[in-house]
Structures are given as structure tokens and as C-alpha cells.
Amino acid sequence: MEFLIIFFHCLLLTTGYLCVQGSSHHRHQHHFHDSRQVYGFRPTKLFVFGDSYADTGNIRKSFADSWKEPYGSTFPGKPAGRFSDGRILTDYLAKFLGLKSPVTYTWMNLGKQKWLNGMNFAYGGSGVFNTFGDLLPNMSTQIDFFEKLMNDSVYTKWDLQSSAVLVSLTGNDYGTYLANGGAFQGLASFISKVINQLEVNLKRVRRLGARKIVVTSLPPLGCLPRSTETSSFKKCNITENIAVSYHNLLLQQAVAKLNNKTGNSTISIVDLFRSFTTVIEQKQDYLGNLKFETPLKPCCIGKSDGYFCGSVDDKGAKMYTLCHDPKSVFFWDSSHPTEAGWQAMFTTLKPSFDRILKYQ
Ligand SMILES: *[C@@H]1O[C@H](CO)[C@@H](O)[C@H](O)[C@H]1NC(C)=O
Numbered sequence: 486m487e488f489l490i491i492f493f494h495c496l497l498l499t500t501g502y503l504c505v506q507g508s509s510h511h512r513h514q515h516h517f518h519d520s521r522q523v524y525g526f527r528p529t530k531l532f533v534f535g536d537s538y539a540d541t542g543n544i545r546k547s548f549a550d551s552w553k554e555p556y557g558s559t560f561p562g563k564p565a566g567r568f569s570d571g572r573i574l575t576d577y578l579a580k581f582l583g584l585k586s587p588v589t590y591t592w593m594n595l596g597k598q599k600w601l602n603g604m605n606f607a608y609g610g611s612g613v614f615n616t617f618g619d620l621l622p623n624m625s626t627q628i629d630f631f632e633k634l635m636n637d638s639v640y641t642k643w644d645l646q647s648s649a650v651l652v653s654l655t656g657n658d659y660g661t662y663l664a665n666g667g668a669f670q671g672l673a674s675f676i677s678k679v680i681n682q683l684e685v686n687l688k689r690v691r692r693l694g695a696r697k698i699v700v701t702s703l704p705p706l707g708c709l710p711r712s713t714e715t716s717s718f719k720k721c722n723i724t725e726n727i728a729v730s731y732h733n734l735l736l737q738q739a740v741a742k743l744n745n746k747t748g749n750s751t752i753s754i755v756d757l758f759r760s761f762t763t764v765i766e767q768k769q770d771y772l773g774n775l776k777f778e779t780p781l782k783p784c785c786i787g788k789s790d791g792y793f794c795g796s797v798d799d800k801g802a803k804m805y806t807l808c809h810d811p812k813s814v815f816f817w818d819s820s821h822p823t824e825a826g827w828q829a830m831f832t833t834l835k836p837s838f839d840r841i842l843k844y845q
Pocket residue numbers: 613614615619622623624625626682
């Protein structure tokens with residue numbers, strides 16, 4: 486552990502990243518890697534791969550809390566598979582692009598009309614590698630699903646060329662690694678493996694025709710309620726955030742390398758690390774009002790060990806507590822932001838999306 490920390494510190498120091506960790510000072514990194522000049526671009530569709538920060542209902546009902554009350558209570562008003570009380574990153578990005586939130590792959594048989602806005606292949610809990618055995622499609626399998634639809638002429642290469650692609654990879658591989666007894670010392674090399682696989686996946690999406698790909702950086706995982714619970718939701722876990730910064734550094738390098746080699750496709754980073762830390766520090770909602778007074782404390786909390794947001798006991802009694810007003814809380818459950826949280830973060834991301842997706 487000691488070694489790991491020193492190792493990370495050195496790396497981070499040589500690249501000027503050190504001050505990020507758990508403090509309010511961090512280098513203002515250019516959060517979108519915009520290495521080449523791109524033509525004005527208005528995506529006609531949005532395709533989405535990844536995990537719960539982007540899943541709008543793919544994950545099976547029997548399998549996930551996201552299909553239980555009180556998930557979805559703000560939007561759409563009942564549980565619908567989103568890991569939040571309401572809208573999430575995918576929804577805000579789609580709206581920004583002037584599109585409806587793309588239909589989920591699982592529910593694509595709701596009608597062809599729904600395919601026009603693109604499709605969402607993201608599954609909560611997934612990673613680039615298998616996370617819960619093979620219960621969930623990893624990102625490669627999600628891309629297989631898409632490729633199959635292209636093979637079946639549901640979508641064409643042109644559809645993809647004229648679309649935006651969102652790739653959300655926010656840490657399930659690491660949760661699985663640690664849960665399976667992976668040593669923290671070995672984490673650095675596992676992080677490289679994850680980034681290498683992500684690179685393979687991004688290349689594949691690009692080969693299928695994607696011209697505009699945005700990929701998330703890791704959020705500050707050490708600030709998620711599941712990590713701050715031990716400090717009564719007051720202090721971020723700095724060790725975890727250092728590991729996160731290492732992932733994000735390798736991601737930047739991988740993306741720079743990928744962009745260096747291509748004609749006219751770009752991969753950009755959606756800097757979730759920065760948008761999380763900005764909103765958590767400023768505590769402001771999307772209108773700039775001071776709202777999130779205890780920004781690390783989630784709205785929906787399991788009543789005791791073994792119970793989570795959405796848990797009920799044998800008799801159906803709620804085994805979680807719920808905040809009074811999700812609009813004034815940043816985190817929804819132990820790992821996911823509220824709709825208000827996502828909306829505030831999207832405000833911080835908007836200028837970059839503007840630059841990347843619309844104009845330049
Ligand atoms: C993704 O899942 C499939 C099916 O379980 C598996 O065969 C494949 O090896 C996985 N891919 C990676 C990169 O782990």
C-alpha cells in the first residue's frame with residue numbers, strides 16, 4: 486500500500502497532477518482532448534456503451550435495485566432502470582444534442598420509430614471485463630450487440646458516422662478486482678489492463694464508423710458515499726482518488742495516442758472527475774444556487790448493513806431512509822448522483838460538449 490501511494494505520487498508529480506487528491510486544488514486540465522480541427526457536426530443519433538452512469542433501463546428487472554422504488558421517483562415517476570431518482574448523463578447529453586434519450590437495447594422491440602435517436606447498450610454494473618460473472622454484458626459484448634444490428638442493417642455505417650457515441654466506464658472493473666481479493670499493490674498493473682482493453686474497444690467502435698466518441702474519465706471514486714460512509718460522509722478516501730487519477734492519466738495518454746493516428750475521427754474525454762469535484766466543492770445546482778449543503782451525503786441510504794436504497798424486508802417494509810428533497814442532494818444512493826447532481830454536472834460539462842460536438 487505504502488509503495489503504491491509513493492508510486493502514484495511520483496507519477497503524478499512528474500506530470501503535475503498531484504494536487505488533485507482530495508483537496509480543492511487541482512490543475513485545470515483541458516478536460517477535452519481536442520487534438521485536431523473538426524468540421525461542424527450535429528449528431529443525428531446517440532449510441533451509448535458502458536455502465537450505470539449511462540444505463541437508462543437495459544439491466545434486467547430481477548437483477549437490479551434500479552427497478553425498485555424509490556428509483557425513478559423524480560423521473561419518469563416510477564422505477565425505470567435508471568440508477569438515480571431521475572435523469573442521468575445519457576438523458577442530458579441526448580437533450581443537449583436535440584435528440585430524445587435513445588431507446589435501450591433491451592427494449593428496442595418497442596418500435597422502429599424509437600431507433601431513430603440511436604440506441605443505448607449500457608448496462609449498470611458492467612465494465613470492460615466481466616464483473617458479475619457473465620450475468621452482465623461487458624463492453625465488448627455490448628459492441629457485439631451493436632455490430633449485430635449493423636450486420637442486420639438496422640443501422641448503417643453512415644448512421645454511425647453521423648452520430649455521437651458516449652462511452653461510460655466509471656469503475657466497476659476495480660470494484661470487482663478488489664471484491665475478488667485483488668491486492669491493492671497490484672492495482673497499478675490492473676489499471677493498465679483496463680485502459681488497454683478500453684483502447685481496444687474504442688478502436689473497434691471507430692472501425693465500425695464512429696467519428697465522434699466521448700469517453701468518461703473516472704469520477705473521484707473515493708468521494709462516493711460507499712467510500713465516505715466511514716467518515717459519516719465527510720471525507721473522501723484519498724488513496725482511492727490517487728488510484729483514480731492514475732487511471733485518468735493513462736486514459737488521457739491512450740486517447741492522445743488514438744487521436745494521433747486517425748484522419749477525421751476524434752475521441753474526447755468527458756471529465757467526470759472535474760465535474761464531480763467542481764459541484765461537490767461549489768455545492769451549487771445547475772442554476773448556481775447553493776443547494777447541496779452536505780454534498781457527500783446521499784439521499785437514499787440503507788438502514789443497516791446488508792440493506793441498500795430500494796431494499797425491503799420480508800414483510801415489504803422499507804429498509805432504507807430517504808431524504809426530504811432529492812433536488813437539494815447531490816448523491817442519490819451509495820454510488821450514483823441524483824438528477825439534480827447530474828444536471829449540475831452537465832452545466833459544468835456543457836461548454837466542452839459544445840466545442841466538441843457542435844461547432845469546431
Ligand atoms: C466479455 O464477455 C464475454 C462473454 O462472457 C467473454 O467471452 C469475453 O472474454 C469478455 N471480454 C473481455 C474483454 O473480458
